[in-house]
Amino acid sequence: MxxxxxxxxxxxxxxxxxxxxxxxxxxxxxxxxxxxxxxxxxxxxxxxxxxxxxxxxxxxxxxxxxxxxxxxxxxxxxxxxxxxxxxxxxxxxxxxxxxxxxxxxxxxxxxxxxxxxxxxxxxxxxxxxxxxxxxxxxxxxxxxxxxxxxxxxxxxxxxxxxxxxxxxxxxxxxxxxxxxxxxRLDLDSNTEERFKVPGNLRLGQGRLSSITTRDLSKKEITTQGEVLRKLYNDAWSHKYNFVPMQDYEMTAMIEQIKPLLRPEHYVQIDQNGEPVAMAMVLPNLYDIAGDLGGSPSPLGWMRLGYRLATHKFRSARVILLGVSSKMRGTMLGSLLPSLAIVELMRRGHTLPYRWVELGWVLESDTGMRNLAESLVPHPHKTHRLYEKNLLS
Missing domain, CATH: 3.40.630.30 (Gcn5-related N-acetyltransferase (GNAT))
Structure with a gap:
């Protein structure tokens, strides 16, 4: 063909x-x-x-x-x-x-x-x-x-x-x-320093002493996936073109990405034990499969397996970032996305990524754009959604 x-x-x-x-x-x-x-x-x-x-x-x-x-x-x-x-x-x-x-x-x-x-x-x-x-x-x-x-x-x-x-x-x-x-956010030793949270607040300390975080646990990933799904649906429910994720969709997604995940890839932020924000980063599959073609040879599959097992990734994507609707309009709610990203960065020091992609972000979502553009002034990719009325 x-x-x-x-x-x-x-x-x-x-x-x-x-x-x-x-x-x-x-x-x-x-x-x-x-x-x-x-x-x-x-x-x-x-x-x-x-x-x-x-x-x-x-x-x-x-x-x-x-x-x-x-x-x-x-x-x-x-x-x-x-x-x-x-x-x-x-x-x-x-x-x-x-x-x-x-x-x-x-x-x-x-x-x-x-x-x-x-x-x-x-x-x-x-x-x-x-x-x-x-x-x-x-x-x-x-x-x-x-x-x-x-x-x-x-x-x-x-x-x-x-x-x-x-x-x-x-x-x-x-x-x-x-x-x-x-x-595209290039990672180096100064990245975290450049990304300052107002007041240098840190989770679990001072005014944020009631705030705790949870890692990803592969043993509990099904239960955590349901928590993530509910929080995601709540956080994104007011966004353009949002469709609630069903439990069977989350199950399918977890099964697909589970081989790629490590505990450092997920941050769940709780307030007094209740989930209020989350962020997840996913390793870029193209890093280990991009040179193998769509249908790898047996040798290609062996190379892919080795690269996956040894985590030969150079980049990753922040695929989920959201805050509970009950936190909207509050000072803490405005800080939580930044705090979640900072927490991912801290954990990311143990990972081999040279850069991460933040996106996608709706052009109309000024809050998320301001967060992204505090780190990276301009987007490096743009995608577009269209509408058409067939009666006009």
């Missing part, structure tokens, strides 16, 4: 629903074929993509109706897209909004517009007139179209798209709804 030759770019594009096992396999692996050779692209593992997209593995299918489509030209797939009716999202938003996702395509107008038209027709048949996306397949997973940062180092659970895809989506009538910003 290869990109089309330039002289075939004006050939007819045929968009068809994915109905067979073979087409599902093509759908899951498509990005590494159509983006191969594009500057900045590093192929994710097929295994990782199956966790996201396979109906047998992705927990999203338990509460969402999803239809995949492939765009074909000259007998070869050149793009993909998903139409998603997420009933948990609609219940939370109290508004019927359809979502599209897993949008990857050779960046040509005929291909992108044909894919978007296919999902629009699918939604019209279901009397759904407002669309939002892209998500893969939920706002709790890969989100947005990459607008800036194609040449930056790849990061786990952050999608990559070629330049030009954003413009083609907007040309199809989709308006920018939110930008999602990611910040």
């Amino acid at each position: 290869q990109c089309e030759a330039p002289n075939s770019q004006y050939a007819e594009v045929d968009v068809r629903p994915v109905n067979t096992r073979g087409d599902l396999r093509r759908f899951i692996t498509l990005p590494r074929h159509i983006y191969k050779g594009m500057e900045g692209f590093v192929s994710p593992l097929d295994m990782e993509q199956r966790h996201l997209l396979s109906p047998k593995e992705s927990p999203v299918f338990r509460h969402a109706e999803i239809q995949y489509f492939l765009a074909w030209r000259d007998g070869r797939p050149v793009g993909r897209i998903a139409a998603i009716v997420d009933h948990k999202a609609i219940e939370h938003w109290q508004e019927v909004i359809g979502q599209f996702g897993a949008l990857d395509a050779i960046p040509e107008k005929g291909i992108v517009s044909s894919l978007l038209q296919a999902v629009e027709d699918w939604f019209r048949k279901r009397q759904i007139s407002k669309l939002r996306g892209p998500v893969t397949l939920s706002g709790n997973a890969e989100t947005g179209t990459m607008v800036e940062g194609q040449l930056s180092a790849p990061m786990i659970a952050i999608p990559w798209h070629p330049k030009g895809l954003d413009a083609l989506i907007r040309e199809s009538g989709y308006e920018t709804a939110q930008n999602l910003l990611s910040y």
Whole structure:
């Protein structure tokens, strides 16, 4: 499977629903074929993509109706897209909004517009007139179209798209709804010193004597995961495009990332024994798998196993950062995100990371942006969510 030759770019594009096992396999692996050779692209593992997209593995299918489509030209797939009716999202938003996702395509107008038209027709048949996306397949997973940062180092659970895809989506009538910003924080001996918490407050000391922290325990990870899920849902419930994470989604996520985790990767902050804030950092899988391709050889899998066992990571991503809703508007509540990040930094001295990615952060979330930009003035990646009203 290869990109089309330039002289075939004006050939007819045929968009068809994915109905067979073979087409599902093509759908899951498509990005590494159509983006191969594009500057900045590093192929994710097929295994990782199956966790996201396979109906047998992705927990999203338990509460969402999803239809995949492939765009074909000259007998070869050149793009993909998903139409998603997420009933948990609609219940939370109290508004019927359809979502599209897993949008990857050779960046040509005929291909992108044909894919978007296919999902629009699918939604019209279901009397759904407002669309939002892209998500893969939920706002709790890969989100947005990459607008800036194609040449930056790849990061786990952050999608990559070629330049030009954003413009083609907007040309199809989709308006920018939110930008999602990611910040690269290079770690050195002065990082913690540069990041000052007002009053040099420290957890468990002085005015914060009632505040304690908990580490990640692999023996108790299932119980801790449920605490994390409830705190995450509470902390993010008012954010744009938020969808409550279900218990089975958290279970699936823990099973997937458990081999990557160490106690230093998680900070839970309690006040008088009650969870009020949390932060989690996840090692960057691309560090140990980026040179192996999407489908490693047996030797490649052996290399991956060794690198995982010896924690050969150079970078990581802060994937969860939140504060309980009851702390909003309080002085302590405004300090907790900073305190959680500082605590991660202190623990991170035992880890080999040279840099971490903070993100994504909603462009409209001034509190989190101020926190990130106190460390890093400008984002190094931007992703975008769009909306379209089919009745306009």
